[in-house]
Amino acid sequence: MKEIILFSFLSAVGATLVIQPNTSQFFWYESITLTCGEAGSPDGWLLKRNTSAHTSQMCNSDWGVSSSATRSSCVIKDAYPPDSGVYWCQSELGENSHSVNVTVTAGDVILKSPALPVTEGDAVTLLCAAKEVKSGKAAPDSSAKFYKDGVFLGNQSAGSVAFSKVSKSDEGFYSCELPVEGKSPQSWLAVQARAEPPPLVPMPRLVCAVLLFVLHVVMFTVCVSVHRHLAKARADSKKGASPER
Known part of the structure; x- marks a missing residue:
């Protein structure tokens, strides 16, 4: 199945979209929870998504279970590749939060990379994970090749790449490859500038x-x-x- 990469140019305003677990790639049948707002204050915001088949689609019984009457949160209990797309929060006035790209793959390898933007100076780890056939859960492999923007970065025996202090130059598309299972889709690692204190x-x-x-x-x-x-x-x-x- 071809990888689907979708982008959304949405203005970041009041609401915040939280995804749990905080990763942009998932295997089939994994659970994904998306919530608008922080500290339990999502009033007036709707969770929406764009996929290859639907535009501005709200959480419904066809693909998710809304955990609130306001439809500000949604749980995808068994994710499928058609759930791949862009998710965001929208207010009654049409204002949009930042967006999150989600990829659900039918393959055997995913790259566990933060779906939400990280901040310069943060410690970030990218993990190459293989799907265990018995449990259906992702497990790290002992060795993996990593790529950034299609360029080979090198072999990592631990199956992960760690940034002790991530910088803006580390921003880009990342993917990984395992010797037997194959290659993961690629995901965008977003790095935002750290807020400077007022002079x-x-x-x-x-x-x-x-x-x-x-x-x-x-x-x-x-x-x-x-x-x-x-x-x-x-x-x-x-x-x-x-x-x-």
């Missing part, structure tokens, strides 16, 4: 800002006090100038 204000500039603020407060207080005294003086002078009856 610190230099001490002299901070002191000047504080002094200016204090000066403005003092000037305002003085102006208010002078205005009150002048108003009181005018009132007293008018009262003194009034003729007695």
